[in-house]
Amino acid sequence: MLVPTQQNRVWIRTAGTRLCCSGSAREPGTRPASVISVTSATYGRRDQKTCIAGRPTNQITNVQCSRSSDSVGQSCNGKQSCSITAANSVFGDPCAGTYKYLEVEYKCESK
Template sequence: MHVNIDRLLLKTHVFPVWITARIFTQQYKYRRVPGMDIIIILDLQKLCCSSDSAQRCGLQQFACSWHQRFPQKQSQPVVTPALPIALECEDGVISVQSALYGRANKVICSEGRPPQQTSNTGCSQSGTRNFVKTRCSGKKVCEISTNDVNSPDPCTGTYKYLQTNFTCLPAIHLIACENSYAHLYCDRGQVISVFGADYGRQDKAVCYASRPPSQVENVYCSNPTQIVAQSCDGKNSCSIRVNNSVFGDPCVGTYKYLQLSYVCEYPTFG
């Protein structure tokens, strides 16, 4: 769905699906969330996407920072407790640079909130970056929400948000179904460097052939793993068996797959 209007109102009922809204030269992408209606209103006269005006923008800064594609394939999604966000790279894979759950300024996610809920700008949940990096780095698409990082509460009484900063890096993205092999290889003289790997299921349309619906319906099964990196880093080629004996079983009864990303690079010495 593409529209060119001064004011955009989107209300969703059919799940899940992506909606892309193009307003003049800017493109915004929204994901419909299961079990929810999302209403997003963008007023171009008040939409502040430049860094010099964003500080005066309130809710508009939230909209810009959540949906705008930044230069150099860099994005900064922000999510309030009601909505998950999807980090996505159309080209390459996600490389998480930073992540914050808490509050770092008074403007983001402040609409309709009393001053005492937004005044604490030194609130940060410990370990958020490592969690998001482990969950999302090396993937093409990754969904997270505040429910993943909100315990324990880092600052009671403060209205918090989750903000991530990531780039899209060129890499080889590989998926191998359960009970098969993942084969990684590089050109002569180069070695493997694994960005990330996850054994589980996040998509019904991957590795689903000849499987009953009950084995592919759980798309919230995620098990980030270092096993591939430990087995393959520094080698010219590498094959690894994809099964529960190697990676464990993060979701019993679900037919899983291994997704990973890696680059081929020339080894450094010294």
């Protein structure tokens, strides 16, 4: 279940995969008595379908453009919630000129 808290932010109550378009923030959260365990996080672009609204074709064609990130796990693991911003200033720029997004896979574990 997703409960909006403000524009570009959501609370995530169950495990899964969450996407965050560049320049946006997400706050993964868990059920009470659970904590976040990030299984993978990737920043860049791996397809031409995600986060494409209003983007010119030349910004979404490079789909071999991503890097994994350990910093999401370092920031979020063991917490009930955390805030993540998808931005080059946070993750570096794996491919100039390409519009990127952050994809985070996580699960909720009992404390």
